[in-house]
Amino acid sequence: MERIPILKIGDVLLVSIQIDLQDRDVLALQEDLSEQICDTGARGVVIDISAVDIVDSFIGRMFATIASTSRLFDATTVVVGMRPAVAITLVELGLTLGNVRTALNLEKGLAILRQIGGTRSDVLGRADDDQPVDR
Amino acid sequence: MTAAAAIELPIGADEDIVRIRQLVRTRAQEAKLSLVDQTKVVTAASELARNTLTYGGGGRVVIDMPTNGRRVGIRARFIDEGPGIPDLDLALTEGWTSGKGMGLGLSGSRRLVDEFTLDTEVGRGTTVTIVKWSR
Secondary structure, eight states: OOOOOOOEEEEEEEOOOOSSHHHHHHHHHHHHHHHHHHTTTTSSSEEEETOOOOOOOOHHHHHHHHHHHHHHHEEEEEEEOOHHHHHHHHHHHTTTTTOOOEEESSSHHHHHHHHHHHHHHHOOOOOOOOHHOOO | OOOOEEEEEEOOSSSHHHHHHHHHHHHHHTTTHHHHHHHHHHHHHHHHHHHHHHTTTSSSEEOOEEETTTEEEEEEEEEEOOOOOOOOOTSSTTTTTSSSSSHHHHHHHHHHHSSSEEEEEEEEEEEEEEEOOOO
């Protein structure tokens, strides 16, 4: 089994999948990411799949799970770099990635996170003034 | 044209799914399938191999390259001696799942290939055969 590296850049965690994923790699990544989001307080997760040549339902479900889990930690997940052949296959397979955000490439993915980050800290700032939260 | 000899691979563990994906990819390239068609048949193979492992209790796959006039194809036969599928119509229903999956395995992979046959008997096992032809 190979551990997929998770890089931290500011408040974003970056994962670039460069191997042919075994199911247990997928599960390990899911767990590692939740832990890392929790430990670092990251606000965003970017998963780069530009080197991934197939996404089946198991891998697709991982994206959905990571997205839902990260939301519980107030972080947003963006999947970037999906190859056209992979996208066509996913649609025909019937796999909707649910509420997983996607972007064409890393740059656009980071831009989405910046946008969301800005809006959110405004909202948070106001909420904090009204009601202090236990931390 | 001499087609490559049939190759049989075991399906007994996670890493076998990756190995099957790789062999199907190689054969699909040899059959000169388009990149999208390669991706579709590899994805279908991944789903079916996982089905064999999860529901069939493991088994094997036989991969060969049939010809049909001028066309070459890739064929994969997933064979298990597991419990079989009691209600085939139900199992082929979009979104229906007996447990862990998303219910896309059978119905989804059927859409990704040109030919799909399913042979199952309760208590005897299941064989799923898929074929994808070059255009």
